[in-house]
Amino acid sequence: MMRESSLLARTAAVLLGLLVLVAVFADLLCSHAPLLARTGGHWHVLPAVTEPARAAALTRELREQDGFAVWAPVRASPTAKATDDAERHWLGTDDSGRDVLAQIIFGARTLVTTTLGALLVALVVGVPLGAAAGRGNVADALLSRTVEWTGAVPTVVAIAVLHASELVTSTWVVAIALGALRAAEVARLVRGEVLRVSGTDFVLAARALGASPIAVVRRHLAPHLFGPVLVSASLGAAAVVLVEAALSYLGLGVPGEVPSWGALLGRAGVAPTGRLLPGLAIVITTACLAILAETLEDRLAARRGGAGRV
Amino acid sequence: MRHALRRLLWIGPTLFVISIALFWVLTAGRGGGGLDPDEADEEHPFFGDHSRPRFFNSRPGNVRDLALLAMQSIARNDERAAAAERELVRLGGAALPHVLPQLDSLDPRGRGRVALALAPLAKRMNVGTAEDRASADAALLFWTRFWQDRAIDFRPAVAARAVARLGEKSTVGRRDDVRALDTFALPELMRKLTPVETEADAARVRRISMALASITEQPWRLERDAGLEAARATARTWQRWWLVHHSDYVTHDGAERVFAMLSDTEYGRWAADAVENQLGTSESGKSVRELWSTRAPTTTWLLGAGLVGGFAAGIALGLMGAARANAPFDRSLSALAIVLAALPTTLFALVLAPGGPSAQHAVGAFLMVVTAASVVARHQRSATRVALDQEYARTARAFGAGPWRLALWSFRASCVSVVSLAGTHLAHLLTVAFVVEHALHLEGLGAVTLKAVYAHDIAWLMALSLSVAFLLSLAQIASDLLLGALDPRVHLGLLRKRGAVE
Secondary structure, eight states: HHHHOOOOOOOOHHHHHHHHHHTTTTTHBBBOOSEEEEEEEEEEEHHHHOOOOHHHHHHHHHHHTEEEEEEOOOOOOOOSSSOOOTTOOOOOOOOOSSHHHHHHHHHHHHHHHHHHHHHHHHHHHHHHHHHHHHEEEEEEHHHHHHHHHHHSSSSSHHHHHHHHHHHOOOOHHHHHHHHHHHHHHHHHHHHHHHHHHHHHHHHHHHHTTTOOOOHHIIIHHHHHHHHHHHHHHHHHHHHHHHHHHHHHHTTSSSSSSOHHHHHHHHHHTTTHHHHHHHHHHHHHHHHHHHHHHHHHHHHHHHHHHHHOOO | HHHHHHHHHHHHHHHHHHHHHHHHHHTTTTSOOOTTTTTTTTGOTTOOOOOSSSSOOOOOHHHHHHHHHHHHHHHHHHHTHOOOOOOHHHHHGGGGHHHHHGGGSSOOOHHHHHHTTTTTHHHHOOOOOOOOGHHHHHHHHHHHHHHHHHHOOHHHHHHHHHHHHHHOOOOOOHHHOOOOHGGGGGGHHHTTOOOOOOOHHHHHHHHHHHHHOOOTTOOOEEEEEEOHHHHHHHHHHHHHHHHHHHGOOOOOOEEEEEEEHHHSHHHHHHHHHHHHHHOOOOTTSSSSSHHHHHHHHHHHHHHHIIIIIIIHHHHHHHHHHHTTTTSHHHHHHHHHHHHHHHHHHHHHHHHOOOOHHHHHHHHHHHHEEEEEHHHHHHHHHHHHHHHHHHHHHHHHHHTTTTTHHHHTTHHHHHOOOOOOOHHHHHHHHHHHHHHHHHHHHOOOOHHHHHHHHHHHHHHHHHHHHHHHHHHHHHHHHHHHHHHHHHHHHHHHHHHHHHTSSO
């Protein structure tokens, strides 16, 4: 049982690692310009990234002058309409002529950016807020009000409002908004943990021995917080992935030009396989995150149970 | 119970804070475009557009200030004089009590210019003759006399009587009475637009709208045999116009001025529109309430299906899974739950392309049930597992209780987590419901909201967020109450927090 679950968790971790790799090296996997080219006696390395203005002209030059070039496995751009005849659309294009496979590859980058950004915001805001609420009365009252306020506005409505006011200018705005909405949840979790650990005998003993509040937090609270926060973060990541996909599908997610899996699901003119793949990718990503969270939770429970059963 | 009451009372401030925050965000992107972003300069060239400060107006609009400013500009004959002339005529009769007594304070040539500038107004008010409007001297003489004779008419009580008489029956004399008061009668005319319930009311609205249209030179007249609906729509159009422009035609004094500092703002306008026109008027011109009542049933049906069906199915599956923990059934159930929770409903929607509208509703409900159940089942399963690890469960097992019976038996202890989930999960279900509506082309709140986002429909978005916030708060309170009833410890904890119990 243990071995099997750890195998599952490892697979999940490997798949997620692959996703991050794809996101990081999307430019190497998929580019409308060559990765490496030599024309007119000059070497160009990754012209699509280093000199985007010249990339199109370079492609033309290459065709005319018969230079040397190394192409990416997928020769297409996720944002621009296909112009080059040499481009092959493995999964077809959408209604405005953008390559679907390229959008899937760069969609991974959008997904990773949004998710990590949202998590970062949620943790940076939520953990100190929750810790403060677990220790002070005023902060506690403030937190419960904030949780009430953010809980009363569903994510979809909050993001719709942001879109209506034309504030969604980049992926980061969506990430920050999703993170801020999740922060309340993180804060609530941290508050509960802080309250629980603060009441234990070893914290009492440390304080009796004269440990300063900072030392108590560093030595005793932080290690106990780490596990639950990690579990909540991976569950939160799964939730963010899903919500981002749903919002993008509705047209309320990342700005229209940014490739996104969710948006591909709803875009007109995409062939069924072009929809199935991003859909599957979303399912696999969320499932991996959920499996990871579950495994972490099991480990955490086992460690806690072990500690109690001396 | 007291706890619930207190929470209910907290909803008010909560909604207020949310409304302010949302309004701030909604108007932030467009630099305070407000209710009428398209209504630009051409209508009011003298004072610019009608945008207001968003939340606090240190100088609320006021017909006296506007009129005197315009008057001075005309008297000086500066570069804005032409615009000021148009502005003064627009302000009309409401400006006369402020302008005419001040004429003496101007130098003779300025006086003449102002009097001449008011000539088109005299024509609109149907007073004086063409000669009176011909030259500056004649106009000045005419307006001086006019004020001597008619100053006594420019009082609210007189305006109220004239408008009331016009509302009852339209004769030439009564029409002229109101016309002679011009914009001074606007507040009374607006008041007489409501209520619109019977045919007689519709006739009154027709007479009033005729008078309004000729005074303000706006096109919204009511046709002779228009029905009740048309009368209502016309009345609403006028009320909306008044909401934006009323501060140009009235004076604020004393406490009213303090109030105007808050109400004569973008937020104040939205709030007044929301209160008067049933949650406000959406960009399409319909009242938000109307739109809401036609679209809400679909979304409610989906949410209800998710909440009731999803939770019932999820609890049942969770109990079964926990009873047979780690058996193949449980394993496959857990795996399925993970996948289903992850599977965006869109994928379903694409696979199950449905037929007629009733089939679509059924498919939509099914999708909601599946999505909700997959989350609930996982919660219920782990909660039951925890409950079955307790000593009393071990004791019961030692006495020979079977796994099914144990799982059912521990339900009262394990359902707490699912009940508290219900309060918060509803917000998430709303997102899912929007996605399902979009995928199945159901005409629910989601479709309207998407349209509202592109049309920058503040009224709808505000109404939607506030209604949803209100309902979610209620759901949260209900779930807390249920929690207290199910688990006395929660109740006791609350009492202890208040210091009622040691």
